[in-house]
Amino acid sequence: MSEKLPEAEVIKRKSNYLRGTILDGLADRTTGSLPEDDTKLTKFHGSYQQDHREVRDERRRQKLEPLYQFMVRLRLPGGVLTADQWLGLDKIADECADSTLRLTTRQTFQFHGVFKEQMQPFMQKIHALGLDSRGACGDVNRNVISNVNPHQSQLHGEIHELSLAISERLRWRSAAYAEVWLGEECVQKLGEEEEPFYGYKYLPRKFKIALAVPPENDCDVFANDIGLIAIVEAGQILGFNVVVGGGMGLTYGDPATYPRLATMAGYVPKEQIVDACEAICAIQRDFGDRTNRAHARFKYTIDDYGMDWFRERFVENHGQAFEKPRSFSLSHNGDRFGWVEGEDGNQHLTLLIPTGRVADTENGLLRTALRKIAEIHDGSFRITCNQNLVIANVSPKNKAAVDAIVEEYKLDAGNRSSPLRQNSMACVALPTCGLAMAEAERFLPEFVTRVERAMAKEGLEPDAINLRITGCPNGCARPYLGEIALTGKAPGKYNLYLGADFSGQRMNRLYRENIDTDTILSELRPLFRAYQQQREAEERFGDFLVRAGIVEQERTPAMLHQPLK
Amino acid sequence: MTTDLNSSPLSASQQERLAELLDGISEGQLFWLAGFLAGKCAGGSGSTGANIADAENAFQPVAPELTILFGSQTGNTEELAQQLAARAADKGVSAKLLDMADYKPKQLKSEQYLAVLASTHGEGDPPDNALDFHEFLHGKKAPKLVGLRYSVLSLGDSSYEHFCKTGQDFDSKFAALGATAMVERVDCDVDYEDLAEDWINRVLEAIVSEAGANQPTAASSVTAEQAPASIYSRKNPYTAVILTNQLLSGRGSDKEVRHIELSLEDSGLTYKPGDAVGVYPENNPTLVGELLNALGFDGEQRVSVDECEVSLREALAFYREITLLTPPLMKHWADLANDDALNALVADSTELRAWTEGRDLLDLIQAWPIAKLAPQELVNLLRKLPPRLYSISSSQTAVDDEVHITVAAVRYSSHGRDREGVASAWLSDRMGEGDQMRIYIDPNKKFALPDDSKPVIMIGPGTGVAPFRAFLQEREEREAEGENWLFFGDRRFRSDFLYQSEWIKWRRDGLLTKLDVAFSRDQAEKRYVQHCLKENSADVWAWLQRGASLYVCGDAEKMAPDVHQALLDIASEQGGLNPEQAEDYLRQLNRDKRYQRDVY
Numbered sequence A: 001m002s003e004k005l006p007e008a009e010v011i012k013r014k015s016n017y018l019r020g021t022i023l024d025g026l027a028d029r030t031t032g033s034l035p036e037d038d039t040k041l042t043k044f045h046g047s048y049q050q051d052h053r054e055v056r057d058e059r060r061r062q063k064l065e066p067l068y069q070f071m072v073r074l075r076l077p078g079g080v081l082t083a084d085q086w087l088g089l090d091k092i093a094d095e096c097a098d099s100t101l102r103l104t105t106r107q108t109f110q111f112h113g114v115f116k117e118q119m120q121p122f123m124q125k126i127h128a129l130g131l132d133s134r135g136a137c138g139d140v141n142r143n144v145i146s147n148v149n150p151h152q153s154q155l156h157g158e159i160h161e162l163s164l165a166i167s168e169r170l171r172w173r174s175a176a177y178a179e180v181w182l183g184e185e186c187v188q189k190l191g192e193e194e195e196p197f198y199g200y201k202y203l204p205r206k207f208k209i210a211l212a213v214p215p216e217n218d219c220d221v222f223a224n225d226i227g228l229i230a231i232v233e234a235g236q237i238l239g240f241n242v243v244v245g246g247g248m249g250l251t252y253g254d255p256a257t258y259p260r261l262a263t264m265a266g267y268v269p270k271e272q273i274v275d276a277c278e279a280i281c282a283i284q285r286d287f288g289d290r291t292n293r294a295h296a297r298f299k300y301t302i303d304d305y306g307m308d309w310f311r312e313r314f315v316e317n318h319g320q321a322f323e324k325p326r327s328f329s330l331s332h333n334g335d336r337f338g339w340v341e342g343e344d345g346n347q348h349l350t351l352l353i354p355t356g357r358v359a360d361t362e363n364g365l366l367r368t369a370l371r372k373i374a375e376i377h378d379g380s381f382r383i384t385c386n387q388n389l390v391i392a393n394v395s396p397k398n399k400a401a402v403d404a405i406v407e408e409y410k411l412d413a414g415n416r417s418s419p420l421r422q423n424s425m426a427c428v429a430l431p432t433c434g435l436a437m438a439e440a441e442r443f444l445p446e447f448v449t450r451v452e453r454a455m456a457k458e459g460l461e462p463d464a465i466n467l468r469i470t471g472c473p474n475g476c477a478r479p480y481l482g483e484i485a486l487t488g489k490a491p492g493k494y495n496l497y498l499g500a501d502f503s504g505q506r507m508n509r510l511y512r513e514n515i516d517t518d519t520i521l522s523e524l525r526p527l528f529r530a531y532q533q534q535r536e537a538e539e540r541f542g543d544f545l546v547r548a549g550i551v552e553q554e555r556t557p558a559m560l561h562q563p564l565k
Numbered sequence B: 001m002t003t004d005l006n007s008s009p010l011s012a013s014q015q016e017r018l019a020e021l022l023d024g025i026s027e028g029q030l031f032w033l034a035g036f037l038a039g040k041c042a043g044g045s046g047s048t049g050a051n052i053a054d055a056e057n058a059f060q061p062v063a064p065e066l067t068i069l070f071g072s073q074t075g076n077t078e079e080l081a082q083q084l085a086a087r088a089a090d091k092g093v094s095a096k097l098l099d100m101a102d103y104k105p106k107q108l109k110s111e112q113y114l115a116v117l118a119s120t121h122g123e124g125d126p127p128d129n130a131l132d133f134h135e136f137l138h139g140k141k142a143p144k145l146v147g148l149r150y151s152v153l154s155l156g157d158s159s160y161e162h163f164c165k166t167g168q169d170f171d172s173k174f175a176a177l178g179a180t181a182m183v184e185r186v187d188c189d190v191d192y193e194d195l196a197e198d199w200i201n202r203v204l205e206a207i208v209s210e211a212g213a214n215q216p217t218a219a220s221s222v223t224a225e226q227a228p229a230s231i232y233s234r235k236n237p238y239t240a241v242i243l244t245n246q247l248l249s250g251r252g253s254d255k256e257v258r259h260i261e262l263s264l265e266d267s268g269l270t271y272k273p274g275d276a277v278g279v280y281p282e283n284n285p286t287l288v289g290e291l292l293n294a295l296g297f298d299g300e301q302r303v304s305v306d307e308c309e310v311s312l313r314e315a316l317a318f319y320r321e322i323t324l325l326t327p328p329l330m331k332h333w334a335d336l337a338n339d340d341a342l343n344a345l346v347a348d349s350t351e352l353r354a355w356t357e358g359r360d361l362l363d364l365i366q367a368w369p370i371a372k373l374a375p376q377e378l379v380n381l382l383r384k385l386p387p388r389l390y391s392i393s394s395s396q397t398a399v400d401d402e403v404h405i406t407v408a409a410v411r412y413s414s415h416g417r418d419r420e421g422v423a424s425a426w427l428s429d430r431m432g433e434g435d436q437m438r439i440y441i442d443p444n445k446k447f448a449l450p451d452d453s454k455p456v457i458m459i460g461p462g463t464g465v466a467p468f469r470a471f472l473q474e475r476e477e478r479e480a481e482g483e484n485w486l487f488f489g490d491r492r493f494r495s496d497f498l499y500q501s502e503w504i505k506w507r508r509d510g511l512l513t514k515l516d517v518a519f520s521r522d523q524a525e526k527r528y529v530q531h532c533l534k535e536n537s538a539d540v541w542a543w544l545q546r547g548a549s550l551y552v553c554g555d556a557e558k559m560a561p562d563v564h565q566a567l568l569d570i571a572s573e574q575g576g577l578n579p580e581q582a583e584d585y586l587r588q589l590n591r592d593k594r595y596q597r598d599v600y
Helices: A007-013 A022-027 A036-042 A053-061 A085-098 A116-128 A152-171 A176-181 A270-287 A298-307 A305-319 A368-376 A396-408 A443-459 A516-533 A541-547 B002-006 B012-022 B026-041 B049-058 B075-090 B105-110 B126-136 B163-175 B191-212 B285-295 B312-319 B327-337 B340-347 B349-356 B361-367 B376-382 B422-430 B462-477 B500-509 B527-535 B537-545 B561-576 B579-591
Strands: A047-051 A068-073 A080-082 A102-103 A109-114 A208-212 A226-233 A236-244 A263-267 A337-342 A347-351 A380-383 A389-394 A424-426 A469-470 A484-490 A493-498 A509-514 B065-071 B095-101 B113-119 B149-155 B186-188 B236-247 B258-261 B276-280 B302-305 B307-312 B388-391 B401-408 B411-414 B417-420 B438-444 B456-459 B484-490 B514-519 B549-554 B595-599
Touching: A007 A036, A022 A176, A036 A047, A036 B258, A068 A116, A068 A305, A080 A085, A085 A368, A085 A380, A085 B340, A116 A176, A152 A208, A152 A226, A152 A236, A152 A270, A152 B349, A152 B401, A208 B340, A236 B579, A263 A270, A263 A305, A270 A298, A270 A305, A270 A347, A298 A305, A298 A469, A305 A541, A337 A509, A347 A396, A380 A469, A380 B500, A389 A396, A389 B595, A424 A443, A443 A516, A484 A509, A493 A516, A493 B579, A509 B595, B049 B236, B065 B126, B065 B388, B075 B095, B075 B149, B075 B163, B075 B191, B095 B376, B113 B163, B113 B191, B126 B579, B149 B163, B149 B191, B236 B388, B258 B422, B276 B401, B285 B312, B285 B361, B285 B411, B302 B312, B302 B376, B307 B312, B327 B340, B327 B349, B327 B361, B327 B376, B327 B500, B340 B349, B340 B500, B388 B401, B388 B422, B388 B462, B401 B422, B456 B462, B456 B537, B462 B484, B462 B500, B462 B549, B462 B595, B484 B527, B500 B514, B514 B527, B527 B537, B527 B561, B561 B579, B579 B595
Parallel strands: A208 A226, A424 A469, A469 A484, B065 B095, B065 B113, B113 B149, B149 B186, B456 B484, B456 B549, B484 B514, B549 B595
Antiparallel strands: A047 A068, A068 A109, A080 A380, A102 A109, A226 A236, A236 A263, A337 A347, A347 A389, A380 A389, A484 A493, A493 A509, B236 B258, B236 B438, B258 B401, B276 B388, B276 B438, B302 B307, B411 B417
């Protein structure tokens, strides 16, 4: 470990438990930005410094600095919030952000366009709602996500409790959060005691945990550092099959980086699962590669040391070994839309939220409609891992009132859209994300329309295909699990990936590199024709491509870098 | 002297007349008189004329002495004073040119001829460098000035209520103190050149015919530096090409501020940080068209303008002011219109001001059309279209043959019509890269950087920040080690922070030591630069104790007084001065050229 540490690792260590000079930076009125070092630290606090990229050049010519602003992401384990919290967040979107709420693939809210001077008010307002943004970004455990399974009320309750417990156990604890955002006095320095689990180095890189309840895999459990697959018997959760070392990102041109599906480690009883998560996270904390951030995720630790080594470390940390995994079956990773009745008689309505953006636009007053629902709602809300929304636990007497609002604002328009659209997902990308190389959220609607047309030509309108678009290769919308996926290369240019399954258990592979939309469509058309002509009953598009030999069954890291064509 | 006369062989009435003559006589006059009398004695009792000529030949009489004082915020008045000094030398008049701030009022008693050139600011206020002199004359210490021959040239803008008031103040005060006007005071409007030239000639003629000087003297003791050797001037403007015309105001701004870069290539024009550019604008062609329509005139009709033949349309577009209604114009118009209501209006200056406020020539024509007005008559009625001054926002050391200005478009609506500032709207809407415009350099020695080692505190909200960009460019080029502190303010941080990226870069590089900003509309309570200053009281005071110079540029009406008050407060709080002492402190800073203002 004598190698030179990356800057981010050094800044984190020197930050006095994530304080840095954030407070000084917030007080500087001459710039909308924070000093660069501090922007690495604010990630741990849940926010990314960004700038409005579309006005960047215009402002450069105007001799103005970039239009700096912050994206703030909340910590919201399992994506569950109350109607009052919804109303509070809705208000904050107007008061402190760009008047939109963005539902994310990790079941939380992102607020965009929060200017520096609004950061402290913002944080104080979410605090007043009983929410925080601790660890929503940064080298710590991120928002814990879990299956929304609305129809299984009791199971959901338990899964949600566990999500909260895991999130709480792995939450960072430094008083920096309260000092920087909530105006609390700097307490006497506790030193090491400030972070009993993480210590001053925190983790080498981000760390993600998901909980799935078969047959649903809406959380893409294999795309996480720790995936927990519930083993249910007679309506009771007994425990979890634990999979480890999943992760989505890659770096273009660096074959040493690759997305990876998590590997089965074994079974852990429910009572031990929070401890087991801590034990696994501690392995990454202690052995993850801190010398190279592109090689710092847990997936590389697992591949570098191997599963046998991992199991030994687990026993050391946890005191017990994994049991043999139990059998399970996952059928899909999308959401199921519309009303369902829970076991307890309450009603749940899952709504498609196009690309997760809750906004009032010329296309509809989505935000207003959801606010109206929140005003009369006697249950809760759940954000799904596919950026959609469940209006959960509507009492039978309230259903008609909710339906009236749904009707008035055509809130279920998405639910009546094509199966392709219902199974599509995009990250935010331009204009705010600093990593994006191409459009994603703003491109998806029109791209889906074109794919719909191509599918309709072959009579494939009724077929669901899982489609994902991201603006860069880092994987926010879990692109490597899309049956069809695009990752941005340059404005208007994408890599096209094909051949994942429909249930998040097989990755796709790079099919063609750096092509424009027309070329993407001309690549897809013959495949749709072949699919229509040659598919077997109930056969999914991705599975067909594999069976027909168009895309291989096995995946190697190289396949994510080398185009097939 | 009276004692001396008592012991003389002169009669009582002779004594009285001699005493009257000697009271307030200047040293120069005395010397001349001595020579004259000596000639008389030597020449016996021959014909007077011949004797005078002999006396002049024999004794080389001392040339008449003219002291020229100027008080002005901008360079125009100073330039005219320089012209007078140069012309005086040609006529054999020994002229001494002084900034009023540098003049010791005690010398007044011994002056022979005095020429005063003064501009007027805001609500009839004297310019900064005239304040002391103005106050002295109007105070108890003002001496009797019997025997002093003087003349005043006042400069102003007739669209202001207190047109040329400072010059008028001087004139009436000199008269009240017993001095005699050798040439009647002349009040110049913004198109001052011809009147000023005429005044200069008449003043010199008066001195020469009185004192009889005719030998060109050696170069007069002109204290100011000679103007740079370019053939271009206010009278002969340079045609510059626009290199850049860039909007600085970001999205969401309700302002429209532009950064304009002009080429000075081959012009020979030079400037210093703090100087201004004079710009000859063009009236809005739409407004000109509307005027022609309203008058029923043919725009192609030829008229005579300043001894040139041009079309009426050109005359109204380029040579005449059509957007301001001055009291003289209103009075002339009333004479022609012969309308009771208009006569009553011009008779009441308060009413007149109220009516002309926010109105222009088109309103006047529509309100009181004149039936038989000839196009040439109209042209003669109107004032020359004056050039507009913009503080230079670049340092020539840094940008070589370019000059940069910072222009805020003035737009407003009044009396049911959208209106605009002539030059700012012209530069914003109709002038692009590659277009040409007529300019000259207007030097401003009242706003110059101190020694490189001295700290400077710059207070420049809005476009008032322009000269400070020039200051920092200059100090960067010169590697000046003096500290620099900028206070900037505007409406909104995100859209109105003029030259933000440059200040931030300079702060990062260490050139800009401190940068403090106030944006008035970003929070519930309005915040301005003076609040920023007050928040930094201790530091501001410490900088002043270390010899810092203060510069204020921008709005004269609200900002400058508010900043002045903040500085007084700082002097009181931090320096323990009472209000009077604080005023004295700032006034002393001003005398020491450590508190300089360029406000408008």
